[in-house]
Amino acid sequence: MTVPPSAPPAPDDVPRQEAHPVTEDEEQERTREARAAQRELVAHTPGFIFNEAASVGGSLVGGAQHGVSGGVARDVFMGRTEIHHHGTAAATATYASGEIPRRRLDALATVFVETQAFTAASARLREERVLVLAGAHATGRNAAALMLLHRLGVPAVHALSSETSPAALSAQLTAPGGHVLRDLPLSRNRPLREAQLLAARDQLKKVDGYLVVTVENSPFLLGATPTLWEPPETAAVLRAHLAGRRRAEDLDGLLSLAPVRDFLSRGAHHPAETARFAAEVAAYDGSEQAAARLADFGQAAVAQQCREWLSDPETGLRDKAFLISLAVFDQAPYVLAAELADKLYVHFQRLQHPEQPPEIPVFGLAAETRLERARAEGEMRDEATEWGAVPQFTAYFRKETTPRVLLTEVWTGHPSARPALVAWLKELARDGRPVVRTRAAAATALLAHADLPSAVALLIDGWAVSKSFGPRVTAANTLTLAQLLDAPVILRLLTQWCTDAHWARRWTAIRAFGLLTPLRPDLVAPALSALAARARAGDSSPAEADNLIESTALLLSVGVRRGEMLSELVRLLHHDTASVRALALAAFVRACDNDEEDALVDWYATTGMYETDSARDLAALWRTALGDRAHTRGALTALRTWVHMAERRADTAQALEFLLPALVVTADDHRRLSHELLNLRAPDGGPRPPIADRLLCVLNPSTADPAVPADPADPADRAHPARPARPARPARPARPADPSRS
Structure with a gap:
């Protein structure tokens, strides 16, 4: 098959002009999809990115590295929005379970290496009956879960x-x-809550059972404190397996x-x-073949193999x-x-033989x-699509x-291969499939x-200054x-x-900060400083201002840093620049007007209201937003979102009963609410x-008729209501301090 000559460069590859290329309405509509773009980035980023990122520790979202996790995801690129629904089964559904053969457990027990972390986890499981074991991908946490139960002597x-x-x-x-529940997928729409674990514990007491749940290191453990799993030393594992x-x-x-010393080193x-x-x-018997097999293990062997693949003249371009x-x-x-x-092969042919038209064989070797x-290997796996799970033949090294x-x-x-590789990655970035575009960004991140300098000059900057929306998002994904x-x-x-x-570079950086901080909570402070x-x-266009607000609001989606983020926003309220104060209030209001799982209202109901500083800062932001003419309407809309959630959830209702009196400082505050x-x-x-009506009674405790509100006798007394008692938690043994929470 002959491939036609190369087309002229696409116009989104080289633009440098400053003029805004799209209408404000179109840009604002796309900017509001930042949350969906963030979910798409995590869903389609390859495992080798998250596995390499020690600060993330695994695939982050429910272990679902190559498909959208639960809930709703959207393809928001290339000027369109496609909704993809991936619903979970109903809560009352019955799922399959089975007994693990005893001989399998006994065989694992002969080679399993116990560590201090294992001993501590065993003591906690024995006392609490339910244990969440969190660790990075492929660190042996599932084997540890089986051994925790096996060593308890359960039948x-x-x-x-x-x-x-x-x-x-x-x-x-x-x-x-x-009972063991391995690799439980968690996501924003499917978190694991402390209340669910407490219910499981009560049930386990009734049947004299124990449960270990293993998860990737995840931000979607709401109120549940996992036991962090660290694998044993490599030398100890190797010796245990050789002993048998x-x-x-x-x-x-x-x-x-x-080769063994090299492997361990x-x-x-x-x-x-x-x-x-x-x-x-x-299996080593002293032969050269056995020694070669040992040497084949390890990074050095991988690097050598890659060099041989690329430099071997006998290996064809295809x-x-x-x-x-x-x-x-x-x-x-x-x-x-x-x-x-095959598309990359075309670029290679044009680079190596520009005088010849590229040709791709229609048929070739079997997969x-x-x-x-x-x-490499391949196996059938379920791939998430907008129509449900579809079996696909998946390949991996x-x-x-x-x-x-x-x-x-x-x-x-x-x-010398860079021109072809660059042209190919640009082509992937314009592909209509989200997974292809995201993989182009991931590959470019590795090159960066x-x-x-070369990655920025040849790829990232060209995408960042593009007039088109899609390449700019690819640049933001790459930098993230x-x-x-x-x-x-x-x-x-x-x-x-x-x-x-350049307005487009600003747009790219602003979006990148919004995508990055939920994955790297430690960067919240520098990200907020840059956005502020x-x-x-004070000279942002309406579209850029909306992008700033959306990215700043995303900073409040970081569970472990939300208290710190609220404090920073309160600090910005005292800034001498009106535009900075407006950014803080607008971002706070937008973060509040969200009823997805693990939204700010969820965090406040489960954690924030029990933390003195966080509760004070959130109330201060609410009062300021409600009393600011430019944000009153948006704040009231967000408050309605919280009230409607309180209709469905008891913990949110309790949180609002605690919050509302703190928002009443003046008679105007009381009348408005x-x-x-x-x-x-x-x-x-x-x-x-x-x-x-229930909340009206909280605001007007002196009258039984909520339709006749009474002005507060002393508004200042309502600013600091009595804090509700945090739900009781089971006693836990002392554990070493987790440095990541310091």
Whole structure:
């Protein structure tokens, strides 16, 4: 098949003019989709990005690295919005479970290595009966969960389906003994709450059972304190596996082999990888072939293999294109890697033989053969789509470090291939499929980590200054993921771009800060400072101002840093620049006007109202927003959102009963809130909901008729209502301090 000559560069690749290219209404509509863009970024980012990002610790959102987790996601790029619904099963559904064979547990027990973390987790499980074990991907937390139950001496261990929703958890615990729920997917729309664990604990007491839930390190554990899992030392795991395969007198000799010493010297390895290496060591018979198999393990072997693939003249351009494409689409459907590899092959042919028209063979090697040559594997997995889960043949390298090593080697070791690679990545960034665009950003983030100046000059800056919306989002995604990989000076670049002379660079940096901080809560303070610096200029267009507000509001989606963020916003209220104060209030109001799972109202009801400083700061922001003419209408709309949520949830109702008196300092405050509650209607336009009358009674305790509000006798007395008692929590043994919470 002959490929037509290359088309002229797309206009979104090279624009540099300052004029705003789209209408304000269109830009504002797209800006409001920042939350959906954030969900899409996390859903489609490859595992090798989050696994490399130690600050994130795993795939972050429910372990769902290659599809949208629960709830609703949107494709918001390229000038359109597509809604994708991925609903969870009803809370009353019955899920499959089964007993794990005793021989499997006994076999695991012979090679499992206990650590201090395991001992502490075992003591906590014995006392509390339910334990959440959180750890990064492939660190052996599932094996630890089985052994925690096995060492308790339970009569049987039952595996619960990972499809079990947190709300339905206690209903599945009907049998005595141990229960394990491995890799529970969590998301903003499907968090695991402390109340659900307490209900499970009560049920376990009735049946004399125990439960261990394993999760990725996740921000969606609301009120639940997990036990953090750390794997045992690699040397201890290796010795344990060898002890069951070779005689004791052989162990020291095997451990002294050069490939074994090299393997152990390269730091920690995943327990599963160590177990596979132990099998090779146990099979060592002194032959060159056995020594080669040992040497094949480890990073050095991966790097050498990647260099050989790319430099071997016997490996054709099409095979090399497939290797590179597979690195970008690792753990994604094979058809994507194969289809887009041929597009890269076209770019390689044009680069190497510009005088010849590119040709792609219509038929070629079978998928299994191509994967075997690439030292990769494939298996059927369910891929999330807007129509539901669809089985797809998913391809991945056997060595999980291969994608990063291979892409870095292409970029730094073969600079002559850069023109083709750059053209290909630009093409991927314009693709209509979200996963393709996100993978282009992820690959470019890896290139930026290896050589930032070149990646910015050849790819990122061109996307950032584009007149089109899609490339700018790709630039923001790239910079976000590059910061997760700790690429150098990314934070400084984003800070400078927030006040850049070009409107599109400012837009890109502002959006990137909104995407980044929920993944890196430690960057909330510098992100807010950079956004406030742009607001201080006071010359933003309406579209840019809306982008600033949306990105600043996203900072309040960081659960562990929300109290700190509220304090920073209160500080901005005292800023001498009106535009900075307006940004703080507008962002707060927008964050409040959100009824999704783990929204600000959820956090306030479960955590914030019990923290003195946080409750004071939130009340101060509410009072200021309600009393500010420019924000009163928006604040009242957000308050209606909270009241409607209180109609559905008892904890939110209690939170509002505590909050409302703190918002009444003047008679005007009292009249405004009373008028709003008196005129509140149900979301469907029906009569005033009962919760409104209940809250009116809180505002007017001296009258039984909520329709006749009374002015407060002493408004100052209402600013500090009695704090409700936090729901009782079970006693827990003393645990070491978690430095990440300091």
